[in-house]
Amino acid sequence: MKLALIGNQNSGKTSLFNALTGSNQKVGNWPGVTIDRVEGSIKKYHSTIVDLPGIYSLSPYTAEEEVSRQFILNEDLDLLINIVDATSLERSLYLTTQLLELNVDVVIAFNMYDLVEKKGIKIDIKKLSNELGATIIPISAKTGKGLDELKETIFKKKYLKNKHKKIYPSDIEKFIDDTIKFYNHPWKHKFHKRFEAIKVFEEDRDYKILLGDKLKAEHLLIEKKYAMDGEQLIASLRYDYIEKVRDKCVTYPPVKETKSDKLDKIFLHKIWAIPIFIVIMGLVYFLSISIVGGLTNNLISALFNGSESVKFTIGSFSWNAPIKLEGLGPLIARSLGNIGASKWAMSLVQTGVISGLAIVVSFVPQLICLFLCLAILETTGYMSRIAFFLDRIFHKLGLSGKSLIPFIVGAGCTVPGIMSTRTVEDENEKRVTIALVPFIPCNAKLTIISLISAAFFKQIGFLVALSFYFLAIVIIILSALFIKKVLKRKEHTTFISELPEYKSPNPIYIGRDVWDKTIAFFKRAATVVVFFSVIVWTLSSFTPSFQYIDGSKFTIEQSQLKYLGDGISWFFYFILGCRLDWAASVSALQGLIAKEQVISSMEVIARTSGAASIFAPGSPFAYFNPITAFAFASFNLFSIPCVGSLSAMRHELKSAKKMFIVIACELLFAWLLASLIGIWGVFIK
Amino acid sequence: MKKNKKVLLTKGQEGHLSDLRRGQKAVVLDFHNDNAALRRRLLDMGITKGVVIEIKKIAPLGDPIDISLRGYELCIRKIDMEGIDIKVI
Ligand SMILES: Nc1nc2c(ncn2[C@@H]2O[C@H](COP(=O)(O)OP(=O)(O)OP(=O)(O)O)[C@@H](O)[C@H]2O)c(=O)[nH]1
Numbered sequence: 001m002k003l004a005l006i007g008n009q010n011s012g013k014t015s016l017f018n019a020l021t022g023s024n025q026k027v028g029n030w031p032g033v034t035i036d037r038v039e040g041s042i043k044k045y046h047s048t049i050v051d052l053p054g055i056y057s058l059s060p061y062t063a064e065e066e067v068s069r070q071f072i073l074n075e076d077l078d079l080l081i082n083i084v085d086a087t088s089l090e091r092s093l094y095l096t097t098q099l100l101e102l103n104v105d106v107v108i109a110f111n112m113y114d115l116v117e118k119k120g121i122k123i124d125i126k127k128l129s130n131e132l133g134a135t136i137i138p139i140s141a142k143t144g145k146g147l148d149e150l151k152e153t154i155f156k157k158k159y160l161k162n163k164h165k166k167i168y169p170s171d172i173e174k175f176i177d178d179t180i181k182f183y184n185h186p187w188k189h190k191f192h193k194r195f196e197a198i199k200v201f202e203e204d205r206d207y208k209i210l211l212g213d214k215l216k217a218e219h220l221l222i223e224k225k226y227a228m229d230g231e232q233l234i235a236s237l238r239y240d241y242i243e244k245v246r247d248k249c250v251t252y253p254p255v256k257e258t259k260s261d262k263l264d265k266i267f268l269h270k271i272w273a274i275p276i277f278i279v280i281m282g283l284v285y286f287l288s289i290s291i292v293g294g295l296t297n298n299l300i301s302a303l304f305n306g307s308e309s310v311k312f313t314i315g316s317f318s319w320n321a322p323i324k325l326e327g328l329g330p331l332i333a334r335s336l337g338n339i340g341a342s343k344w345a346m347s348l349v350q351t352g353v354i355s356g357l358a359i360v361v362s363f364v365p366q367l368i369c370l371f372l373c374l375a376i377l378e379t380t381g382y383m384s385r386i387a388f389f390l391d392r393i394f395h396k397l398g399l400s401g402k403s404l405i406p407f408i409v410g411a412g413c414t415v416p417g418i419m420s421t422r423t424v425e426d427e428n429e430k431r432v433t434i435a436l437v438p439f440i441p442c443n444a445k446l447t448i449i450s451l452i453s454a455a456f457f458k459q460i461g462f463l464v465a466l467s468f469y470f471l472a473i474v475i476i477i478l479s480a481l482f483i484k485k486v487l488k489r490k491e492h493t494t495f496i497s498e499l500p501e502y503k504s505p506n507p508i509y510i511g512r513d514v515w516d517k518t519i520a521f522f523k524r525a526a527t528v529v530v531f532f533s534v535i536v537w538t539l540s541s542f543t544p545s546f547q548y549i550d551g552s553k554f555t556i557e558q559s560q561l562k563y564l565g566d567g568i569s570w571f572f573y574f575i576l577g578c579r580l581d582w583a584a585s586v587s588a589l590q591g592l593i594a595k596e597q598v599i600s601s602m603e604v605i606a607r608t609s610g611a612a613s614i615f616a617p618g619s620p621f622a623y624f625n626p627i628t629a630f631a632f633a634s635f636n637l638f639s640i641p642c643v644g645s646l647s648a649m650r651h652e653l654k655s656a657k658k659m660f661i662v663i664a665c666e667l668l669f670a671w672l673l674a675s676l677i678g679i680w681g682v683f684i685k
Numbered sequence: 686m687k688k689n690k691k692v693l694l695t696k697g698q699e700g701h702l703s704d705l706r707r708g709q710k711a712v713v714l715d716f717h718n719d720n721a722a723l724r725r726r727l728l729d730m731g732i733t734k735g736v737v738i739e740i741k742k743i744a745p746l747g748d749p750i751d752i753s754l755r756g757y758e759l760c761i762r763k764i765d766m767e768g769i770d771i772k773v774i
């Protein structure tokens with residue numbers, strides 16, 4: 001069997017999909033989480049099931065909604081599962097009335113039934129099912145209630161066949177029948193005649209085909225009679241029908257202030273909303289960087305590299321614990337030495353592999369904390385509020401409030417950030433958003449930020465870390481204004497979005513989400529980062545004639561890497577405070593592969609040259625001062641994003657040329673900004 | 686941004702949806718809108734003739750506005766509400 005899940009945005013399609021197939025697709029409490037179709041299988045019943053982006057009607061507006069419509073109109077499906085958010089029945093059944101016009105059977109799943117019961121809404125399922133002419137199963141994708149009955153109904157084929165109930169007044173139904181009968185134009189979708197005849201009646205732009213004189217006259221007469229055009233009339237009649245059915249089958253408790261209303265009094269408060277937002281985001285980063293990062297960073301580093309003592313910091317307090325650790329790297333190297341391994345082999349393992357990996361892994365706990373906080377913001381529904389109250393500002397910048405979501409998702413990783421721009425309706429706004437999302441520091445860039453702020457700004461490290469985000473926001477605002485000026489766009493775009501209720505987050509989903517992201521980070525560290533760190537180690541440990549550099553006869557200044565770096569160091573001359581530095585240059589270049597590779601490369605180079613850490617004496621980076629560090633970090637944060645993001649960008653912009661224009665601008669901009677900071681550093685010295 | 690005079694509508698009066706204040710309720714009379722896509726969207730979201738709309742929440746910066754209708758809540762920009770004629774109830 002082939003099934004498709006179709007329903008309004010945020011109605012729980014993906015939650016049900018995950019529950020039925022055991023997969024782990026992203027669920028979130030804002031409209032437009034799923035942006036492409038996803039197939040899964042229910043092995044027990046040899047069935048395929050497809051999760052689709054949410055839609056409100058079969059007339060789509062955005063690219064991701066078009067995916068859903070095309071799929072259900074053109075695919076040969078055995079059954080549609082219509083997921084309905086049973087707490088907002090009226091709006092949801094509007095789509096249901098359209099689905100029932102298609103030539104396919106529909107089973108309706110009334111989701112969020114736990115909330116329906118909690119709110120005291122009483123629905124006579126049997127009666128409603130009779131009225132609509134389709135089987136209804138109450139379920140809760142969250143608690144799993146009703147899922148067995150749903151499966152049983154679907155796979156034992158216990159559902160009602162689609163009866164194509166006539167829900168419009170008789171004159172309109174006659175027009176529909178006549179259209180089907182007399183209409184001699186090839187049908188667009190060979191199966192869905194009733195659906196298409198209604199589209200003809202609505203004079204939908206995709207179905208504007210010449211009607212015969214008789215039908216035309218009929219159409220005119222009806223429009224006159226109801227004093228509405230076809231489009232308005234059908235929408236009104238659908239809603240009229242739904243209201244009628246609702247009155248028969250549903251009783252609502254008296255309205256009272258909901259939990260969401262109470263919470264919104266705080267989170268959408270006229271004066272406090274924006275300060276609260278700033279405090280929340282500040283707390284997220286304070287917690288991640290200053291607390292979790294401060295407590296774990298040195299410890300992990302010591303576990304891998306060994307140390308005489310371990311430093312723990314919380315904000316501006318720090319404590320040096322006299323814990324002596326040998327460390328994994330030194331331990332392996334010692335064992336290798338005991339079995340007679342040569343010096344270079346020991347260095348390859350200890351420096352190339354372990355140190356290069358360790359510096360990246362040492363940031364994992366704070367990233368977990370960041371992922372956790374972002375997941376909570378996403379699932380509670382707060383994110384939709386942010387989009388709601390920042391829409392005004394975004395509007396001024398020529399963007400829509402919906403552009404905010406890509407930015408917040410992008411704070412985790414640029415790739416899904418760029419992909420979520422699909423929910424932005426206007427093509428221009430979407431492109432501008434894609435171009436600007438990479439400016440938001442992603443989790444990999446957070447490693448650079450944390451490294452710099454902990455090494456150079458100790459007490460105020462947290463504030464410096466935040467200043468990078470602040471700088472990112474300023475850059476985004478200025479760029480958006482600049483683009484708006486250049487494009488000189490006048491026409492206004494719309495922002496119409498559902499405001500979901502606050503929901504308590506589902507710990508299982510949050511756990512899975514955080515787990516997935518963490519594993520993805522680890523995987524990248526264990527593959528890409530280790531691979532390139534070993535290359536960096538090799539190139540920095542041998543001279544061009546492949547003599548091993550052991551620090552006595554040759555130094556790292558004679559390494560192959562130096563000669564390579566010399567070729568590009570002119571580019572970073574101003575950024576690094578009027579200095580030609582091959583080591584920083586080659587490290588920055590590797591940011592193209594993955595941004596965390598920048599610090600990994602620096603660590604390997606520093607240790608290969610005999611220094612204890614990146615900025616310690618003896619390291620090629622020992623000359624860095626706070627301003628060079630800030631300039632160097634700025635360049636890495638705001639220039640070309642990593643290859644993964646580039647391919648996402650190309651895909652969403654649907655043009656390699658546009659992508660190259662965007663990254664050329666970003667590169668130029670980042671270079672100018674970082675160079676100015678670097679030169680400024682030279683002057684104030 | 687044009688600043689139009691603040692019209693205060695009272696019960697029984699007609700005007701545009703964008704003129705309403707927080708907490709006011711109104712019934713939709715008609716649309717006049719030249720943006721076909723927007724019109725379609727509004728219809729699909731349930732803003733049809735005769736539906737009752739309540740102004741629930743206003744964003745801290747004054748725009749957009751959260752309205753409640755047909756048992757759910759919808760955010761919409763003021764400028765898009767101007768094309769909807771209503772009567773206060
Ligand atoms: N209380 C409750 N919450 C639910 C239930 N099903 C889903 N949710 C929540 O509803 C929100 C939306 O769920 P999703 O599965 O992402 O919805 P979707 O239909 O896939 O949304 P889009 O992909 O954006 O169209 C999430 O916060 C879920 O946790 C349910 O049965 N009960």
Ligand SMILES: [Mg+2]
Pocket residue numbers: 013014015026027033034052053054
């Ligand atoms: Mg989904």
